[in-house]
Amino acid sequence: MTVPLIELKDLTVDFPVGGNWVRALHGVSLTIRRGEALGLVGESGSGKSVTWLAATKLLPAKARIDGEVLLDGKPIQGLTRDQMAGVRGKRVALIFQDPTSSLNPVHRVGTQIAESVRLHRGFDAAAARAEAKRLLDRVHIPSAARRLDDYPHELSGGTNQRVMIAMALAGEPDLLVADEPTTALDVTIQAQILDLLAEMRRETGMALVLISHDLGIVADITDRVAVMYAGRIVEEAPVDALFDDPRHPYTQGLLAALPDVAGPRRRLTAIPGQVPNPAALPPGCAFAPRCPAAISGCVTAIPSLDAVAADRRTACFRAGHATPWEIAA
Amino acid sequence: MLGYIASRAFRALVTILLVLTFAFFILNATGDPAILILSADAPPEAIEAFREEWGLNAPLWKQYLGYLWNLAHGELGRSMRDGRDAWAVVSERIPVTLAITIPALIIKLVIGISAGIVAALWRDTWVDRLVMAFSVTGYTVPSFVLGLALMLVFAVQLGWLPAAGADSWRHAILPIITLGVAGAAVLARFTRSAMLEVLGQPFIRTGLAKGLVWRAVVIGHAFPNAAIPTLTIAGFMIGSLVAGAVVVESVFAWPGVGRLLVSAVGNRDLMVVQAILLLVTVTMVSANLIVDIVYGFVDPRLRTARGGPARGGT
Numbered sequence: 001m002t003v004p005l006i007e008l009k010d011l012t013v014d015f016p017v018g019g020n021w022v023r024a025l026h027g028v029s030l031t032i033r034r035g036e037a038l039g040l041v042g043e044s045g046s047g048k049s050v051t052w053l054a055a056t057k058l059l060p061a062k063a064r065i066d067g068e069v070l071l072d073g074k075p076i077q078g079l080t081r082d083q084m085a086g087v088r089g090k091r092v093a094l095i096f097q098d099p100t101s102s103l104n105p106v107h108r109v110g111t112q113i114a115e116s117v118r119l120h121r122g123f124d125a126a127a128a129r130a131e132a133k134r135l136l137d138r139v140h141i142p143s144a145a146r147r148l149d150d151y152p153h154e155l156s157g158g159t160n161q162r163v164m165i166a167m168a169l170a171g172e173p174d175l176l177v178a179d180e181p182t183t184a185l186d187v188t189i190q191a192q193i194l195d196l197l198a199e200m201r202r203e204t205g206m207a208l209v210l211i212s213h214d215l216g217i218v219a220d221i222t223d224r225v226a227v228m229y230a231g232r233i234v235e236e237a238p239v240d241a242l243f244d245d246p247r248h249p250y251t252q253g254l255l256a257a258l259p260d261v262a263g264p265r266r267r268l269t270a271i272p273g274q275v276p277n278p279a280a281l282p283p284g285c286a287f288a289p290r291c292p293a294a295i296s297g298c299v300t301a302i303p304s305l306d307a308v309a310a311d312r313r314t315a316c317f318r319a320g321h322a323t324p325w326e327i328a329a
Numbered sequence: 330m331l332g333y334i335a336s337r338a339f340r341a342l343v344t345i346l347l348v349l350t351f352a353f354f355i356l357n358a359t360g361d362p363a364i365l366i367l368s369a370d371a372p373p374e375a376i377e378a379f380r381e382e383w384g385l386n387a388p389l390w391k392q393y394l395g396y397l398w399n400l401a402h403g404e405l406g407r408s409m410r411d412g413r414d415a416w417a418v419v420s421e422r423i424p425v426t427l428a429i430t431i432p433a434l435i436i437k438l439v440i441g442i443s444a445g446i447v448a449a450l451w452r453d454t455w456v457d458r459l460v461m462a463f464s465v466t467g468y469t470v471p472s473f474v475l476g477l478a479l480m481l482v483f484a485v486q487l488g489w490l491p492a493a494g495a496d497s498w499r500h501a502i503l504p505i506i507t508l509g510v511a512g513a514a515v516l517a518r519f520t521r522s523a524m525l526e527v528l529g530q531p532f533i534r535t536g537l538a539k540g541l542v543w544r545a546v547v548i549g550h551a552f553p554n555a556a557i558p559t560l561t562i563a564g565f566m567i568g569s570l571v572a573g574a575v576v577v578e579s580v581f582a583w584p585g586v587g588r589l590l591v592s593a594v595g596n597r598d599l600m601v602v603q604a605i606l607l608l609v610t611v612t613m614v615s616a617n618l619i620v621d622i623v624y625g626f627v628d629p630r631l632r633t634a635r636g637g638p639a640r641g642g643t
Contacts, residue, residue: 058537082542089540096531096538104532105630106553115549116539151629167539 003073004031005174005207006055006092011067013047013054021064022279024050026231028067029305032175037201037208039218039239041254042228043275048211051228052177056092057084090120093168097180099160103152109163110136110148116170135166139196158189165196175207176200182217194221215254219243224311227251230276230286233305237312247314249293285317293318337621341614348610349400349603353393361385362409362597383409396603405607406600408593415600419586419608423571425495426578426585429504430570436509437516437566442559444513445520450547452525460517467514476507476580493582504581508574512566519562523555530554557628560620568616572609 013025025047032038040048054065057079069077076087088094096102104112113135114128123131129148136144139162152160161181168176178197182190198221201208210218218225219239226236227250235248246252253271260266273290276282282289288298297317305315363379364371380386384395399406405415448460470478480503484492491500527533528551536546566573575587582588586605593601625631 056538058534085537085540085542087540088538094538096535098531102531102535104536104550104554106557106628107550108629115541119540153630164535167535171540 002034004070005034005072006032007068007070007073008051008055009068009070011051011054011065011069013050013059013066014064016062016064017279020279024231024278025054028228028231028233030226030233030236032207032209034174035201035205035207036224037198037210037222039215039222039225040209040211040228041213041215041218041225043213045230045275045278046228047231048228049179050231052094052179052209052211056088056094056177057081058088058094089116089168089171089173091173092175092177093171093173094177094179095161095164095168095181098157098184099164099181100152100155100157100184102164103160105152108149108151109155109160110150113148113163113167113170116167120171131170132166135169136163138169139163139166139200141166156189157185158193161185161189161193162196165193165200169200169204172204173206175209177209177211179211180213181210183213190217197221216258227254230281231278232286232315233313234287234315235313236305237314241309241312247308247312247319248287248316249291249318250287253290285315291318334618334622337618341611341618344614345607345610348606350393352603352606353396353599354389356594356597356599356602357389357392360597362599365595365597366409379409405604408601409598410596410601415604418601419589419604422584422586422589423608425583426571426574426587429501429508429577429583429585430574432501432505433508433512433574434566434570436505437512438563440509441513441516442520444517445559446524446555448517448521449524449528457521460521464514464517464521467510468518470511472507472511472576473580475510476503476577479503479507480581493580495583500581500583504574504577504583507577507580516559516562516566520555520559523558524551526558527551527554553627557624560623560627564616564620564623567619568613571612572605 008028008030010027010029011025012023012027014021014023016022028047028051030038030040030051040051042048050059053059054063055069057065059065061081065077067077068075071087071091076084079087103109110129110132113132114123114125117123117128117131117135118125121128121131133144133148136147141147141159141162147155147159152163155163164181165176176197181197182193185193194217197208197210200206201221208222210222212218215225222239224236225239225242226233227242227248228234229250235242235246235251237247242251243255246255250271253269256269257271259268271290276286276289282299284297284299284301285291285294285303288294291298295318301317303315303317305313308314308319362383363376363385367376367379384392387395396406407413408415408418411418444460444464448457448464451457467475480492483490483503490502491497492503494500528547533546533550536550537543541549571586572590573587574583574585575590577583578585578587579591586608590602590605592598593605
């Protein structure tokens with residue numbers, strides 16, 4: 001078996017909150033193979049962004065990170081912050097939720113892309129500008145040469161996200177982590193950006209991690225999905241298997257809440273209750289208080305993420321038991 | 330852009346006119362120059378002659394209109410104390426004031442901005458607390474208290490520097506420090522909060538995510554953005570170069586514009602006061618105008634001329 005591109009092993013993150021440590025990530029393990037596309041899904045606060053910010057050392061210095069991050073099988077968590085700069089952009093690129101505020105308002109977009117080109121490929125200023133123009137062409141921004149001299153506030157959110165993608169491509173990364181890349185955009189623009197991400201992945205062969213709160217968004221362009229809840233991965237499966245046969249009651253709940261465009265009209269079901277406060281998690285399974293299938297064992301012990309088939313893992317004592325959502329769906 | 334400058338210039342003129350009008354009536358309502366300059370014991374005939382000479386017996390509105398008329402013809406009037414041209418009396422003091430305010434401004438900018446940056450980059454460490462402690466002290470202690478304290482220590486106790494006067498460059502040191510410390514304290518706080526605000530922005534994380542080292546992100550991405558709010562305060566300080574040292578000049582008997590203002594107000598030497606107010610307002614207003622124009626260069630979002638709707642379709 002080949003060495004995976006990047007491997008997270010038992011990653012934990014704690015934040016200092018008023019003199020206490022609050023655990024945001026409870027041992028997340030994930031493997032990304034070269035060229036694959038993984039969807040990471042969960043509600044806000046489930047730890048999906050924190051996972052990748054921790055893996056790339058982009059969290060504030062006060063956060064405590066434990067566990068292993070292996071890049072090409074070699075641990076990178078021992079690297080200093082400046083050494084990590086050599087990994088970011090070059091090996092692992094990231095784009096974020098709000099493209100307009102993710103770009104520097106006082107620099108022209110061409111300058112910001114050229115900065116990445118020069119950094120990772122050692123071009124001189126003129127060559128970097130030409131490459132920036134080529135990258136804007138690649139992400140299908142019309143009249144790219146003229147857009148180089150625009151500022152982010154002069155461009156729409158969708159165009160700015162394309163600029164972010166162009167900037168990410170500048171380092172020819174092996175992995176692109178897209179953190180809610182379409183959440184701040186109009187619905188009509190969302191599909192275009194997702195298509196662009198899929199296209200860039202096909203062309204470059206880079207791996208993609210698509211972080212989203214929306215299962216429907218990741219379904220189209222990823223191969224595999226990991227569902228997170230309260231700082232843990234609760235289910236991981238190939239995308240088709242997850243949609244056809246969700247095992248974890250939380251995944252089932254997410255699917256029941258998703259409108260089905262092709263199928264018959266039905267009432268959407270919401271998951272009752274709220275995501276627990278990370279500072280006061282239930283003692284057992286974090287989902288137990290909201291779970292229709294919970295039994296007494298669920299509130300005392302935490303289920304581990306176990307393989308339930310060759311390519312899927314589930315963290316649930318009641319995996320496979322029918323829930324009201326499944327019946328409704 | 331020209332229209333913008335024209336409208337700004339018009340508003341500046343209105344501001345100046347308001348300031349001069351208020352000062353004219355308030356000074357006239359609160360004291361009689363004839364008595365203040367000649368003293369209350371002067372013979373009534375002398376006081377009457379003085380009033381007659383300076384036109385003080387005319388109704389106030391007539392004096393006011395006369396003043397405006399002269400002003401419109403570039404006449405700032407004469408000092409009632411010695412009959413000299415008011416502008417000559419004021420302008421000879423300007424270099425004296427600048428001799429302490431310009432070095433003080435340099436201290437404010439250099440120390441204030443660098444201390445603010447250091448505090449922000451090492452937020453919540455002892456460096457930050459130290460800088461902020463100095464900063465809070467620096468701008469809560471009034472400058473006359475600070476000036477007197479410095480005088481007490483360095484002039485009276487240690488005898489290193491002269492206490493007051495303007496006979497040598499050594500006389501300028503304490504006034505410069507007094508002015509510089511207070512301004513640096515204000516600027517340090519502003520710079521710190523501007524830096525913290527910018528460092529929390531998503532584009533800083535983007536800079537790191539693209540592979541820049543922290544130093545490059547701070548210099549290339551944080552500084553240009555933090556400069557924008559810092560510029561406002563710096564511009565205000567530049568505007569107060571001529572008149573920002575009233576208290577300090579009085580404490581150290583430094584014969585600049587500020588001290589002239591205090592004595593002219595005391596004497597109700599109206600034309601001199603008006604000339605100083607005109608000078609102060611004009612420098613303030615022009616400094617603000619310059620800051621606004623510089624803003625446009627630093628912050629592309631304010632360059633309305635190019636603006637227009639968002640481009641690029643998606």
